[in-house]
Amino acid sequence: MRGLMQDSPLTIDTIFRHAEQHYGDVPIVTNGPKGVTRSTYGEWADRTRRLGGVLDTLGISADGRVGTFGWNSQRHLELYFAVPCTGRVLHTLNIRLFPEQLTYIANHAEDEVVFVDRSVFGLFWPLVDAMTTVRHVVVMEDGGDAELPDDPRISDYETLLAAASPVEFDVRDEGLAASMCYTSGTTGNPKGVVYSHRSTVLHTMAALSPNAFGLSVRDVAMPVVPMFHANAWGIAQAAPAAGAALVFPGPMMQPENLAKLIVDEGVTFTAGVPTIWQGMLPFLAGTPHKLREIGCGGSAVPKALSEAYREQVGIPILQAWGMTETSPVASSGVLPRRLEDADDDTKATERARAGIPLFGVEARIVDADTLEPQAWDDTATGELQVRGPWCAKEYYNPDAGAVLSTDDGWMKTGDVAAMDSYGSIRIADRTKDLIKSGGEWISSVDLENAIMSHPKVAEAAVVGIPHPKWDERPLACVVVKPGETLTEEEVLQHLKPLVAKWWMPEAVEFIDEVPKTSVGKFSKKDLRAKFAEYELKS
Amino acid sequence: MRGLMQDSPLTIDTIFRHAEQHYGDVPIVTNGPKGVTRSTYGEWADRTRRLGGVLDTLGISADGRVGTFGWNSQRHLELYFAVPCTGRVLHTLNIRLFPEQLTYIANHAEDEVVFVDRSVFGLFWPLVDAMTTVRHVVVMEDGGDAELPDDPRISDYETLLAAASPVEFDVRDEGLAASMCYTSGTTGNPKGVVYSHRSTVLHTMAALSPNAFGLSVRDVAMPVVPMFHANAWGIAQAAPAAGAALVFPGPMMQPENLAKLIVDEGVTFTAGVPTIWQGMLPFLAGTPHKLREIGCGGSAVPKALSEAYREQVGIPILQAWGMTETSPVASSGVLPRRLEDADDDTKATERARAGIPLFGVEARIVDADTLEPQAWDDTATGELQVRGPWCAKEYYNPDAGAVLSTDDGWMKTGDVAAMDSYGSIRIADRTKDLIKSGGEWISSVDLENAIMSHPKVAEAAVVGIPHPKWDERPLACVVVKPGETLTEEEVLQHLKPLVAKWWMPEAVEFIDEVPKTSVGKFSKKDLRAKFAEYELKS
Structure with missing residues (x-):
C-alpha cells in the first residue's frame, strides 16, 4: 500500500522561497574594511533571482559548475542559492589550497565560471590559464585592492547584476546535483563530493533541530566557518530556512573583528573551528554578549577550551563532528539528559565527545577489513562508518581505489572511534595520514x-x-x-x-x-x- | 548531473533505531488510575520489537491495517512504531466518533485487528461484529474495568507480548504507507488520509525545528492531543527522534490530573486543543512549573486565553495550524523578530494568527474556483491552499467528488484565509460546513x-x-x-x-x-x- 501524499521534491528552491516570502525584513549583514553593509533577505532574494539571470547571460550550461573563491558574504550566499536553484552546480573553491590543488579541482569539476572576491583575486588570477574550462571570472568587490588586469574574461558582479533580469526557480528533481566540495586531506588527488538537492535540504532540517544548532527566527547567526567548507556547516541554508538573521565576517577574519561583530550585531549563534575560538577567547571573555550557542567542529574541541568558554564567556562550546563527505554535520556533543546535574568535569568530558549522531544519521564502529562490529563499551575501537541521506555514496569521477562505501552500503569515514553504550562517538584516532x-x-x-x-x-x-x-x-x-x-x-x-x-x-x-x-x-x-x-x- | 549521496530512505524505522540506540535511559511515563507507570525508551524499544512479532503471530497481512482505539500511552507509542516498522499501516480510530462512523472507517480501511484500551472497551465492543474485516481485538489494560466477554477474537496485549519474539525493522521504501487517519468533519463519509514513511519523517523533522516545537534531549514532552488525532501532532515521532522524555496522560484527561502531571514530571513541552488549556488554566495559574512552550491547535486559540497564560502561567500559548491532511502541523504563530520589542497587545494579536508555514510547506490564497491568487495584504481573502511533502495528495478510495488537489498540484484546505505581506496566515473563516x-x-x-x-x-x-x-x-x-x-x-x-x-x-x-x-x-x-x-x- 502506498502513501497518498504530495510528490513535493526536496529542493533548495523551497528554502529560497521560504526566506523570500516570509523573512523579507530579516537582516543580512556583511563586514568589510569600510565597515558593515546592511541588507535583508528581501534584497538578497531579489539579487539572487537576478544572479540566476546573470548565469544565463554568461551562457553557463544547464548543469554547469560555478566556482566560488571568496570569504563569507551576502554575495556568496546569493551564489549558494542562484546556482543550484537554476539547476547548476555550486563548486566552492577553498582559497587556502595549494595552487596545484586549486587548478586540479577546477579542471576536474570543469568549472565554467569562478566568482572571486577582490581581496583574494591575487591568489586566484595566476591560476586562471591553467583552469582550462574557466571562461569567465566575476569579481566581487569586497573592499580588497587587488589590481585587475584588462582581460575579456573578467567582469564585475554588481555590473552584471544590475543588467540582469530575475528568473524563476523551479527545480523538480531532488536527486540533481546542487553543489560540490572537494576534500583535499587524504592521500592522492583531492576528491569531489557532490551534494544533491535532497541531501542538502535534509541536512538543513537536521541542522535546525535543537540537538544540533536549533536556529529559529529569534537567532542572529554568524558562520565563521568558511563558506568554501562544506555548506558552511549547514548554516548557509539553515538560517534562511529558519528566518535567522545572518552576519558574515567578510574578509575581516581577525579575532578582534569577529568578537566585535558578535557584540555589535547581537549574534546569538556562531560556529567555526577550534583555532578561531582559541583566538577569540581574550576578546569575548568578560564581554557582554547575546550568544546562546557556539558550534565548533573540524577538529576535536579541547576540553580546556570549552571549559574556558563556559567559565569566561558563560556558555560551553558545542562540539559537532562530521566531514565534507557528511555534508558535513553528522553528530553533536549535546549534553545528555542523565548528566544535567553532573559535576562540571563530567559534563566537560562528555561535551568533548563527537557525541550522538543527528537524527537521520546512523553510526557504527567495525573492523575496517572484516566489517565485524565492535562493542559499544567506549573501549573497543573500530573504523567509524555512517549512513544516512546526507552521507556521500561515492566521489565524483574518483581516482582508482578511492572507495567511499562498504559492500553493505555504509560510508567509510577513515576515523577510528569508540562508542559508549548510548552510541555516543569518541574519536580515538584520526585517519593515520x-x-x-x-x-x-x-x-x-x-x-x-x-x-x-x-x-x-x-x-x-x-x-x-x-x-x-x-x-x-x-x-x-x-x-x-x-x-x-x-x-x-x-x-x-x-x-x-x-x-x-x-x-x-x-x-x-x-x-x-x-x-x-x-x-x-x-x-x-x-x-x-x-x-x-x-x-x-x- | 546527479548528486552522489547515499540512497537512504526516509523511513520510520530510522526514528525507532535512533531512540533505541541513543536514548535507552530516557524516561517514558504513562498515567493511570493507579498512578504513573515508569519505563524508558530502552524498554519501549524492546517491547516494540516484540510487538512486531505479535503482529506476525496474529497473521496480520504484510501491509495490513492495524487499528488502535485508545488513549495516549506507552503502548499506543509501541503501536505507532511496530506497525509501520514492519511494513503495516497504523490506523488510529477516534474514540469520540459516532458508532456508525467508526464502523464505516474500520471497514473502509479494512482493519484486521484493533488494539483497544480496556477503559474504552465498552465503546468499542458493540461495534465489532459490524467491522467485517476485524479478526482480532487486543485489549490493553489501562486500569479500566470494562467487562471482557469470552470471545475467541479477544486477546491480552501483555500476554501476547510476553510470548512474542523481537523482530528486525528494515523498511526500504519511503513511499510505503505508514499510517492512516480519517477526517470526519467534512460532508459525506469520513475520508482517509494515508501518510507515507517519507511524509512522516519529514513532518517529524519539521516539528523538531524551533519555529515549531523545538524538541531536544532537554525536553519532557507531554502530548495531550490524543494519539488518535493525526500523528498526535508529530510529537509521537518527534520526541523519540529528539530524545525528549515522554509523559502520557493515559485515560486521566481531567484538567487537574493533567496539571498535576505537568508539575510532578517536570514537563517542559505540551500540546493540545484550546479547550484543554481553558480547563487547565486555574490549575496551572501561579503554580511553579518547568514548561517552556505550550503548543495549541485544532481550533483558533483565543487571544484572551493566550494572554491569560502569559500573565498567569508565565508563557504565552504557541498556536499551530494544520489539519489531518497536513500530517497535521503546517504553520505556527511564532513571534517574528520585528515584533520582539512590540507591546503585549501587538504580540498577542500576532500570536493569534495561524502564522508562518513551517519550512517545507508553501501556502497561497486563491479564488477557489479560478485559482486566481489573492493579494497578501491581510485584507483580501481566498481559499488557503498548501503544498509540501507532508500534505496529502488524495484521499484513500474516496467517494466521488472528494477531490483534495487542484489541477496545479496544491492541496485545497477548505479554509478561507488572509495573508499579510510576510505570508503569515490569518484564518478568516473556517470551512463553511x-x-x-x-x-x-x-x-x-x-x-x-x-x-x-x-x-x-x-x-x-x-x-x-x-x-x-x-x-x-x-x-x-x-x-x-x-x-x-x-x-x-x-x-x-x-x-x-x-x-x-x-x-x-x-x-x-x-x-x-x-x-x-x-x-x-x-x-x-x-x-x-x-x-x-x-x-x-x-
Missing part, C-alpha cells in the same frame, strides 16, 4: 613525498603534533641517507617551492629509521607515541 | 440532514456559535413546515438516536427561512452574522 591545522587538512603523505624528493633523504614520515593555536602542526621525521648530512634549514628550503606555506613542517627531527608495521608500512602510531611529549617552538 | 467543538469536528451538514429528517421540519441550517469552554457549539436554525408547530425539545428528542451526544445542538432557534446565496445554497455567513451576539445557555 592526516594532520589538521587550523581546521584545514594537511596530507602527511604528500608532505613525506615532497621531503623524500630531496636527494639526501632516505625516508621521511610526518606526524601531527598538538599545537596550542593550530590544534595540530606537522612534525617531519627524517632519515638521512648513509654518509650524508642534512640540516632542518635545508629540508625546509627544499619544501618551499613544493608545498603551501602553511603546510611547512613546524620542526624537523632526524631519526635513525622510521618504525614500520608488520606489513612494512610506516607506523605513524609508534612515531606519534615517540613524540607524544614533543614541544614545538612556537 | 464545519463546527469545531472541543477540538473535534461536527459536520453541520450531517446535523442538518438529521434535523430535516423530522417530518415537521421544512429546512434547517446549523452554525457554530462561540462557546467559552468548547470553542464552538452547534446552533440549529429550524424552519417549521407551514401549519405545523415544533418545540426545541421535540427536535432534540428526534436527534438523540441519530447523532453522537456531543453533536447535539446547544440550542434550537426557529426562523422563517434560511438565508440563501445567489446560487441558492444556504448562506451560513448570513446566519452566523445574524446570531453573532447569540448567548448560549451554558
Whole structure:
C-alpha cells in the first residue's frame, strides 16, 4: 500500500522561497574594511533571482559548475542559492589550497565560471590559464585592492547584476546535483563530493533541530566557518530556512573583528573551528554578549577550551563532528539528559565527545577489513562508518581505489572511534595520514613525498603534533641517507617551492629509521607515541 | 548531473533505531488510575520489537491495517512504531466518533485487528461484529474495568507480548504507507488520509525545528492531543527522534490530573486543543512549573486565553495550524523578530494568527474556483491552499467528488484565509460546513440532514456559535413546515438516536427561512452574522 501524499521534491528552491516570502525584513549583514553593509533577505532574494539571470547571460550550461573563491558574504550566499536553484552546480573553491590543488579541482569539476572576491583575486588570477574550462571570472568587490588586469574574461558582479533580469526557480528533481566540495586531506588527488538537492535540504532540517544548532527566527547567526567548507556547516541554508538573521565576517577574519561583530550585531549563534575560538577567547571573555550557542567542529574541541568558554564567556562550546563527505554535520556533543546535574568535569568530558549522531544519521564502529562490529563499551575501537541521506555514496569521477562505501552500503569515514553504550562517538584516532591545522587538512603523505624528493633523504614520515593555536602542526621525521648530512634549514628550503606555506613542517627531527608495521608500512602510531611529549617552538 | 549521496530512505524505522540506540535511559511515563507507570525508551524499544512479532503471530497481512482505539500511552507509542516498522499501516480510530462512523472507517480501511484500551472497551465492543474485516481485538489494560466477554477474537496485549519474539525493522521504501487517519468533519463519509514513511519523517523533522516545537534531549514532552488525532501532532515521532522524555496522560484527561502531571514530571513541552488549556488554566495559574512552550491547535486559540497564560502561567500559548491532511502541523504563530520589542497587545494579536508555514510547506490564497491568487495584504481573502511533502495528495478510495488537489498540484484546505505581506496566515473563516467543538469536528451538514429528517421540519441550517469552554457549539436554525408547530425539545428528542451526544445542538432557534446565496445554497455567513451576539445557555 502506498502513501497518498504530495510528490513535493526536496529542493533548495523551497528554502529560497521560504526566506523570500516570509523573512523579507530579516537582516543580512556583511563586514568589510569600510565597515558593515546592511541588507535583508528581501534584497538578497531579489539579487539572487537576478544572479540566476546573470548565469544565463554568461551562457553557463544547464548543469554547469560555478566556482566560488571568496570569504563569507551576502554575495556568496546569493551564489549558494542562484546556482543550484537554476539547476547548476555550486563548486566552492577553498582559497587556502595549494595552487596545484586549486587548478586540479577546477579542471576536474570543469568549472565554467569562478566568482572571486577582490581581496583574494591575487591568489586566484595566476591560476586562471591553467583552469582550462574557466571562461569567465566575476569579481566581487569586497573592499580588497587587488589590481585587475584588462582581460575579456573578467567582469564585475554588481555590473552584471544590475543588467540582469530575475528568473524563476523551479527545480523538480531532488536527486540533481546542487553543489560540490572537494576534500583535499587524504592521500592522492583531492576528491569531489557532490551534494544533491535532497541531501542538502535534509541536512538543513537536521541542522535546525535543537540537538544540533536549533536556529529559529529569534537567532542572529554568524558562520565563521568558511563558506568554501562544506555548506558552511549547514548554516548557509539553515538560517534562511529558519528566518535567522545572518552576519558574515567578510574578509575581516581577525579575532578582534569577529568578537566585535558578535557584540555589535547581537549574534546569538556562531560556529567555526577550534583555532578561531582559541583566538577569540581574550576578546569575548568578560564581554557582554547575546550568544546562546557556539558550534565548533573540524577538529576535536579541547576540553580546556570549552571549559574556558563556559567559565569566561558563560556558555560551553558545542562540539559537532562530521566531514565534507557528511555534508558535513553528522553528530553533536549535546549534553545528555542523565548528566544535567553532573559535576562540571563530567559534563566537560562528555561535551568533548563527537557525541550522538543527528537524527537521520546512523553510526557504527567495525573492523575496517572484516566489517565485524565492535562493542559499544567506549573501549573497543573500530573504523567509524555512517549512513544516512546526507552521507556521500561515492566521489565524483574518483581516482582508482578511492572507495567511499562498504559492500553493505555504509560510508567509510577513515576515523577510528569508540562508542559508549548510548552510541555516543569518541574519536580515538584520526585517519593515520592526516594532520589538521587550523581546521584545514594537511596530507602527511604528500608532505613525506615532497621531503623524500630531496636527494639526501632516505625516508621521511610526518606526524601531527598538538599545537596550542593550530590544534595540530606537522612534525617531519627524517632519515638521512648513509654518509650524508642534512640540516632542518635545508629540508625546509627544499619544501618551499613544493608545498603551501602553511603546510611547512613546524620542526624537523632526524631519526635513525622510521618504525614500520608488520606489513612494512610506516607506523605513524609508534612515531606519534615517540613524540607524544614533543614541544614545538612556537 | 546527479548528486552522489547515499540512497537512504526516509523511513520510520530510522526514528525507532535512533531512540533505541541513543536514548535507552530516557524516561517514558504513562498515567493511570493507579498512578504513573515508569519505563524508558530502552524498554519501549524492546517491547516494540516484540510487538512486531505479535503482529506476525496474529497473521496480520504484510501491509495490513492495524487499528488502535485508545488513549495516549506507552503502548499506543509501541503501536505507532511496530506497525509501520514492519511494513503495516497504523490506523488510529477516534474514540469520540459516532458508532456508525467508526464502523464505516474500520471497514473502509479494512482493519484486521484493533488494539483497544480496556477503559474504552465498552465503546468499542458493540461495534465489532459490524467491522467485517476485524479478526482480532487486543485489549490493553489501562486500569479500566470494562467487562471482557469470552470471545475467541479477544486477546491480552501483555500476554501476547510476553510470548512474542523481537523482530528486525528494515523498511526500504519511503513511499510505503505508514499510517492512516480519517477526517470526519467534512460532508459525506469520513475520508482517509494515508501518510507515507517519507511524509512522516519529514513532518517529524519539521516539528523538531524551533519555529515549531523545538524538541531536544532537554525536553519532557507531554502530548495531550490524543494519539488518535493525526500523528498526535508529530510529537509521537518527534520526541523519540529528539530524545525528549515522554509523559502520557493515559485515560486521566481531567484538567487537574493533567496539571498535576505537568508539575510532578517536570514537563517542559505540551500540546493540545484550546479547550484543554481553558480547563487547565486555574490549575496551572501561579503554580511553579518547568514548561517552556505550550503548543495549541485544532481550533483558533483565543487571544484572551493566550494572554491569560502569559500573565498567569508565565508563557504565552504557541498556536499551530494544520489539519489531518497536513500530517497535521503546517504553520505556527511564532513571534517574528520585528515584533520582539512590540507591546503585549501587538504580540498577542500576532500570536493569534495561524502564522508562518513551517519550512517545507508553501501556502497561497486563491479564488477557489479560478485559482486566481489573492493579494497578501491581510485584507483580501481566498481559499488557503498548501503544498509540501507532508500534505496529502488524495484521499484513500474516496467517494466521488472528494477531490483534495487542484489541477496545479496544491492541496485545497477548505479554509478561507488572509495573508499579510510576510505570508503569515490569518484564518478568516473556517470551512463553511464545519463546527469545531472541543477540538473535534461536527459536520453541520450531517446535523442538518438529521434535523430535516423530522417530518415537521421544512429546512434547517446549523452554525457554530462561540462557546467559552468548547470553542464552538452547534446552533440549529429550524424552519417549521407551514401549519405545523415544533418545540426545541421535540427536535432534540428526534436527534438523540441519530447523532453522537456531543453533536447535539446547544440550542434550537426557529426562523422563517434560511438565508440563501445567489446560487441558492444556504448562506451560513448570513446566519452566523445574524446570531453573532447569540448567548448560549451554558
